[in-house]
Amino acid sequence: MVLAGVLVNGLVLSGIYGMLALGFALTYGVARVLNLAHTAFYMVAAYTLFFLVGRVGFVEAAFLATFVVVALALCAYRLLLEPLKQHESTVLIVTIALALLLQELLLLLFGGQFRSVPALLPGFVEVLGVRVAQQALLALGFAAGVLLATWLLIKGTRLGLRIRAAAQEQEAAELVGISLSGAGYWAVGLGGLTAALAGLAVAPLANLEPHMWSPSLLVVLAAVVLGGLGSLPGALLGASVLAFAEVLVVNLVPGGSFLRTTVALLVMVIVLLLKPEGLFGTSFVEER
Amino acid sequence: MNKWGVLVSLVLLSSSAWAQTIRIGVLGPMAYLQGRHTWYGATLAAEEINRAGGIQLNRRSYRIELVRVDTNEMVSVPDAATAVERAIVAQRIDFLIGGFRSEAVLAMTEVAAEYRKIFLTTGSAAVGLTAGRVDQNYGRYKYIFRVSPYKATDIIQTTLLQLGEVIQTLRQQLNIPQPKVALLVERVLAWDPVIEPASRIISAPPPQGYGAEVVGVWRPSAVATDLTSELTAIQRAGAQVIFTLLSGPAGTAFGREWGRLKIPAATVGANVDAQQGTWLEATSNLGNYVATINFIAPDIAITPKTIPFVVNFRTRFREIPIYTASGTYDALYILADALKRANSLEADAVIEALETTDYVGVGGRYVFDKLHDVKWGPGYVTGIGVQWVDGRMVTFWPRNWRVGNQLVGYAGTRPYQLPPWVVEAWRR
Numbered sequence: 001m002v003l004a005g006v007l008v009n010g011l012v013l014s015g016i017y018g019m020l021a022l023g024f025a026l027t028y029g030v031a032r033v034l035n036l037a038h039t040a041f042y043m044v045a046a047y048t049l050f051f052l053v054g055r056v057g058f059v060e061a062a063f064l065a066t067f068v069v070v071a072l073a074l075c076a077y078r079l080l081l082e083p084l085k086q087h088e089s090t091v092l093i094v095t096i097a098l099a100l101l102l103q104e105l106l107l108l109l110f111g112g113q114f115r116s117v118p119a120l121l122p123g124f125v126e127v128l129g130v131r132v133a134q135q136a137l138l139a140l141g142f143a144a145g146v147l148l149a150t151w152l153l154i155k156g157t158r159l160g161l162r163i164r165a166a167a168q169e170q171e172a173a174e175l176v177g178i179s180l181s182g183a184g185y186w187a188v189g190l191g192g193l194t195a196a197l198a199g200l201a202v203a204p205l206a207n208l209e210p211h212m213w214s215p216s217l218l219v220v221l222a223a224v225v226l227g228g229l230g231s232l233p234g235a236l237l238g239a240s241v242l243a244f245a246e247v248l249v250v251n252l253v254p255g256g257s258f259l260r261t262t263v264a265l266l267v268m269v270i271v272l273l274l275k276p277e278g279l280f281g282t283s284f285v286e287e288r
Numbered sequence: 289m290n291k292w293g294v295l296v297s298l299v300l301l302s303s304s305a306w307a308q309t310i311r312i313g314v315l316g317p318m319a320y321l322q323g324r325h326t327w328y329g330a331t332l333a334a335e336e337i338n339r340a341g342g343i344q345l346n347r348r349s350y351r352i353e354l355v356r357v358d359t360n361e362m363v364s365v366p367d368a369a370t371a372v373e374r375a376i377v378a379q380r381i382d383f384l385i386g387g388f389r390s391e392a393v394l395a396m397t398e399v400a401a402e403y404r405k406i407f408l409t410t411g412s413a414a415v416g417l418t419a420g421r422v423d424q425n426y427g428r429y430k431y432i433f434r435v436s437p438y439k440a441t442d443i444i445q446t447t448l449l450q451l452g453e454v455i456q457t458l459r460q461q462l463n464i465p466q467p468k469v470a471l472l473v474e475r476v477l478a479w480d481p482v483i484e485p486a487s488r489i490i491s492a493p494p495p496q497g498y499g500a501e502v503v504g505v506w507r508p509s510a511v512a513t514d515l516t517s518e519l520t521a522i523q524r525a526g527a528q529v530i531f532t533l534l535s536g537p538a539g540t541a542f543g544r545e546w547g548r549l550k551i552p553a554a555t556v557g558a559n560v561d562a563q564q565g566t567w568l569e570a571t572s573n574l575g576n577y578v579a580t581i582n583f584i585a586p587d588i589a590i591t592p593k594t595i596p597f598v599v600n601f602r603t604r605f606r607e608i609p610i611y612t613a614s615g616t617y618d619a620l621y622i623l624a625d626a627l628k629r630a631n632s633l634e635a636d637a638v639i640e641a642l643e644t645t646d647y648v649g650v651g652g653r654y655v656f657d658k659l660h661d662v663k664w665g666p667g668y669v670t671g672i673g674v675q676w677v678d679g680r681m682v683t684f685w686p687r688n689w690r691v692g693n694q695l696v697g698y699a700g701t702r703p704y705q706l707p708p709w710v711v712e713a714w715r716r
Binding site (some may be wrong): 002005008009012016021107108111112113114115116117118119122123126130131132133135136204205206207209211212215232246249254255256257258260261 | 317319321324343362363368474504505506507508509510511512513514516517518520521523537540541544545548549550551561564566569570571572668
């Protein structure tokens with residue numbers, strides 16, 4: 001029974017973490033932008049959905065929330081990130097500043113109290129005798145679907161080829177007529193799209209408040225670093241390792257369940273000591 | 289009168305007006321419900337006191353002037369300490385009221401002690417706020433008085449009494465002779481020392497204890513946002529009651545997932561998030577049937593002053609007051625009462641008057657002990673137990689609380705209601 005609990009809860013939590021990590025990995029993998037405001041975009045999607053859902057229907061609200069976040073991501077890229085793209089540390093600082101700006105804006109507009117976003121799928125189902133929220137299963141399905149769709153787009157289309165070429169070798173890509181700027185916009189737009197989808201799928205399982213982006217960012221960073229920066233399957237695997245480590249701690253040491261994140265991060269450190277490039281990443285030497 | 293005469297008269301008039309104002313700094317995280325309600329509570333009290341002619345000292349009438357001090361304490365403790373210092377030095381505050389987050393209140397009271405400013409706290413339950421300070425270094429910390437809530441050890445005592453009520457309900461309604469209890473206690477300093485004695489009381493046979501079985505203790509982080517794994521583990525352990533001690537955001541995560549997964553265990557204890565009128569909105573209406581200790585409820589007259597306060601508050605601010613509102617409202621009246629009795633603004637005289645306070649406010653009868661904590665128990669402040677039922681906050685404790693030969697209860701309390709899925713799961 002403990003095993004079933006670990007298995008089911010671990011898988012479900014993997015879906016939630018994976019959904020958050022995918023967009024971040026995508027933006028870095030194809031645009032080489034470490035966007036620390038990624039989870040702030042997810043937060044904006046959740047708040048926009050919260051604001052609109054009582055005013056228009058759920059589908060319209062979800063669509064508008066997605067539009068707002070993709071537009072925000074593209075504007076941020078155009079105005080803040082593209083001009084600074086060559087200065088990685090500056091990009092980090094600017095994206096953190098952007099996240100803090102969005103945090104303060106939401107605090108001003110909605111206050112600090114907790115809000116909630118309605119679930120697309122309410123209720124629960126029993127899997128191997130363990131109760132699982134249907135919304136959590138939806139997040140898991142979303143994560144798998146987004147991974148598949150992104151993989152098909154990147155590997156199976158001319159657009160994907162252009163984006164990959166721009167990410168791998170910028171000078172050569174330009175020589176064959178690929179617009180680096182265009183590829184960057186596509187990648188950031190896709191990253192924004194996945195952040196918005198995460199807002200729709202994961203936010204109903206979270207406390208909606210203006211600081212919610214920072215704990216999520218820690219999980220996302222840990223997952224993508226563990227999986228290998230920029231690798232999409234790596235991000236999902238990293239998310240799964242963290243999720244299972246956390247669930248194991250809760251089930252095996254209930255009195256120490258506050259240590260779940262610490263233990264998960266310790267697992268990350270151990271993996272990185274053994275494999276510094278992460279599970280699916282390019283080694284640092286190769287990167288240079 | 290020439291122009292110089294007019295000018296001199298104006299200066300004299302304005303200095304005289306300044307001298308007849310008592311400036312009170314109202315401290316809190318103003319972007320948050322807790323801080324906002326601190327301000328609202330102070331505002332109501334100040335307006336009432338001023339309307340009634342202010343505070344008479346030495347035959348002079350003093351008006352209360354509130355200064356809103358946003359401490360940002362939810363995010364930064366240093367910000368809170370700096371805000372208090374700025375209020376004292378730059379805004380020339382006479383007295384301080386408020387504060388919410390214990391870590392920040394500890395820092396803010398240090399600043400108040402440094403500047404010898406009387407500080408009535410209305411948000412923190414940490415035992416160490418007064419114990420080890422007022423008793424061991426009275427000269428430095430005599431300026432601190434805790435009005436609301438009462439200290440954490442009294443909170444535990446109250447929540448255990450409420451747990452006893454729920455255990456009794458399980459026995460009577462579901463015929464469970466030895467209910468199984470899971471402890472879900474966030475990892476904060478205040479709760480660490482209480483787990484072992486609480487477990488002992490729960491499992492000890494009556495009359496010393498409740499004769500229940502403790503199936504486990506889960507200690508999530510206070511800032512946990514997902515308690516699904518803990519809850520499914522508690523369900524697997526066969527718990528019929530979850531005794532919660534949650535003061536951080538984990539409280540909302542608990543209510544939401546407990547309701548979503550319909551965990552077949554009744555819940556009782558402390559859940560600070562569930563004390564707020566926004567609880568159901570925060571949990572997507574999944575927090576129905578969650579119960580928690582509280583200090584004010586919309587429909588219970590703890591004293592004759594409670595309902596008028598709640599009505600005025602709701603009319604004016606369109607929200608259900610939380611304990612920072614009622615505590616701050618009472619604190620301002622307690623301060624006004626002490627000032628009148630001291631007939632002075634001088635700190636030592638006011639402290640002496642505060643120490644002999646015996647005041648009936650909206651939250652109960654306030655009498656300070658030697659630690660400057662309010663006395664807990666029948667006849668003083670007791671707190672209440674509330675449960676969310678059908679979208680409303682309903683009071684279930686104290687109903688027939690037996691203390692010696694005395695039965696304690698407030699009119700309008702209703703029995704604790706077991707969630708339907710708990711009844712369905714354990715009906716025998």
